[in-house]
Amino acid sequence: xxxxxxxxxxxxxxxxxxxxxxxxxxxxxxxxxxxxxxxxxxxxxxxxxxxxxxxxxxxxxxxxxxxxxxxxxxxxxxxxxxxxxxxxxxxxxxxxxxxxxxxxxxxxxxxxxxxxxxxxxxxxxxxxxxxxxxxxxxxxxxxxxxxxxxxxxxxxxx
Numbered sequence: 342x343x344x345x346x347x348x349x350x351x352x353x354x355x356x357x358x359x360x361x362x363x364x365x366x367x368x369x370x371x372x373x374x375x376x377x378x379x380x381x382x383x384x385x386x387x388x389x390x391x392x393x394x395x396x397x398x399x400x401x402x403x404x405x406x407x408x409x410x411x412x413x414x415x416x417x418x419x420x421x422x423x424x425x426x427x428x429x430x431x432x433x434x435x436x437x438x439x440x441x442x443x444x445x446x447x448x449x450x451x452x453x454x455x456x457x458x459x460x461x462x463x464x465x466x467x468x469x470x471x472x473x474x475x476x477x478x479x480x481x482x483x484x485x486x487x488x489x490x491x492x493x494x495x496x497x498x499x
Contacts, residue, residue: 459482
């Protein structure tokens with residue numbers, strides 16, 4: 342089975358919001374492929390699409406024992422919702438994802454790298470923060486990590 346899309350994401354987030362008080366914790370994760378445009382530019386859209394399939398499958402496999410809520414919401418952007426897990430467990434799952442991503446490569450042998458960010462919520466304590474705002478905060482953290490990656494990795498020009 343593939344990942345859920347943006348339409349289902351909106352539906353599911355609304356459902357989770359309606360029942361938010363029944364959860365001890367929620368972790369909203371945003372994941373984005375670093376330099377994905379360069380994959381399409383260097384190898385073509387067919388390879389780009391295949392890379393997206395491999396990344397989607399890898400993300401789903403990393404989280405499938407924890408949550409059914411893995412979404413592809415944009416071109417190369419993914420959202421994950423973890424319910425009633427510790428923050429340490431969420432970090433462990435992201436580390437596992439990074440490890441699994443070492444198997445995903447483009448035709449020249451380069452690794453496909455991900456940037457991620459997350460926001461951890463305790464619904465009984467964080468009444469002012471809803472899931473949408475949590476995803477906005479997780480997205481900001483993901484972009485901070487993405488920018489750090491860009492600063493540490495220069496792309497060679499041919």
